[in-house]
Amino acid sequence: MPTMTETKATQPVDNNSSLSGRVFDTLNVVVLVGMALITVLPLLYVLAGSFAGEAEISSRPFFLWPEKFVTESYAYIFATDTFVRALLTTVVVTAVGTVVQLLLTFTMAYPLAKRYLPGRALVLNLVIFTMVFSGGMIPTYLVVRDLGLLDSYWALILPLAINPFYLIIVKSFFQELPQALEEAARIDGCNEMGVFFKIVLPLSKPVIATFSLFYAVAIWNDYMSPLLYISDPDKWTLQVLVRQLTSTDAATALSQMDRTWVPPEQGLKFAVVVIATLPILFFYPFLQKHFAKGVLIGSVKE
Secondary structure (H helix, E strand, O other), X not given: OOOHHHHHHHOOOOHHHHHHHXXXXXXXXXXXXXXXXXXXXXXXXXXXXXXOOHHXXXXXXXXXXXXXXXXXXXXXXXXXXXXXXXXXXXXXXXXXXXXXXXXXXXXXXXXXXXOOOOOHHHHHHHHHHHHHOOOXXXXXXXXXXXXXXXXXXXXXXXXXXXXXXXXXXHHHHHHOOOHHHHXXXXXXXXXHHHHHHHHHHHHHHHHHHHHHHHHHHHHHOOOHHHHHHOOOHHHOOHHHHHHHHXXXXXXXXXXXXXXXXXXXXXXHHHHHHHHHHHHHHHHHHHHHHHHHHHHHOOOOOO
């Protein structure tokens, strides 16, 4: 009787299969590298342009390394009260908004994960209904106005406090947690709040990390909400200011900012975009490992 080693040795090797596999892997690498270049090159161009002079930006249509490094744009940005105030406002609104949205999403998803909750099906149907239909811009504005939230930072947080799609994913994740842990906590004397904060949340770190970044990116990049609800320029967020500086009438926006010198106008636009992008790029690598696990866990079962 031939041994296992001899059996493996006598098995024919499918050269066509291995060749097609290598071709497929090569095509995958080429496509992925091409997509990465398409994504990275514009960012590198903007970064290089933020350190270039006005003459170089005007004379060179595309470059990834400036001939002469200048930092006038960055020095000008951080010397103006308008930009620093907008940056701090965006940071605070993003931090507070992310905490509020996570708290509301998780505290609503946890009871909905309990099948014995009275009225659970009705609430879930209402949540799903909001994924398909919404009141629209004007009704939402009227609600925000009647609640007295105009020119308030809460207008940037509360109207979009709970994303229904994220809520359903978190609910499904809670449903897959072992019930034995919750029962053991209740036997030890924990009430529902104790079970939620001491058992459920510590087990939900991948989901918390994932949706923290999702909510933070949404608030950080939000342009329509401050445009609609904030009329005081002193309360502008970074995205509104970036829009003003990168618009065709950038000179008008520049005239509203305190300055003692005029930096390169194009370089200033590039520098503003870089500063508005860096915080998200900085935090993304630390939370990337949680994305697949946080989003996909609980997304298959009801």
